[in-house]
Amino acid sequence: MRALGPGSVSSFLKVILDVVRWVLVLSAIGVSVGIVACLLMSFNPELLGGSVDIGDIHIKGAWLGPIAAAALLAIDLYLAGALVIVGRLRRIFQTLIVGDPFHPANVRRLRIIGAALAALELGRYLFTGVGRLFAHSLRLARIDAGGVNLTTWFAVLVIVVLAEVFREGARLRGEAELTI
């Protein structure tokens, strides 16, 4: 089983990434429509069902629309970050399919993936922090999603190192191209 080139594992993974990309795009569009709908319906809270019960906390009235819209906006931002990562991964896999893994552009793509992953993680902390503050002050729901995810930070560091490996590979490729 070949790892690079047409009809290889890279080619198969690229197809999966294409599917994931379309799922993410459609999800992002759906969530965006949901945000607009929540904001519009916040003018008439009865359309949203009037109230929502989360555990022993009861959310009702005018807060329901804005809270739902904020939650959906966070999901949309998360999907946008995931789209950036998947988009760059697709382009990297395109270079793998043509058998050119050390294309100079892959270095930048890997760095963007690392930065996007770190931004998503930091965004999660920010959203959780703001959400906790908001929920505490309004005595709404409790938010339990703010722990530091060491796996994500480990992945970010691995990607940064991989980007440097690819940079060195791209440099050697450039030298090989200009060796007569």
Next chain:
Amino acid sequence: MPIRVRLDRLLLERRMSLTELADRVGVTIANLSILKTGKARAIRFSTLASLCRELECQPGDLVVWEPGPPGEPEDDGPEE
């Protein structure tokens, strides 16, 4: 880089075209052009030997070191 390739001078002296040399040496014209314009980063011994054989010269006739202006790096190749 202070290494200069004097391929154009040797071709002129031998009244040989770049295409003819490329055919004789078995290197593409594009690669010989890179060598001639000084854009090459390195040259294989096998290529150097073939060029010397066809041009009837020594490596020192083909490749010379000329000191560049002060501050010019020895190796000014692209980083990425």
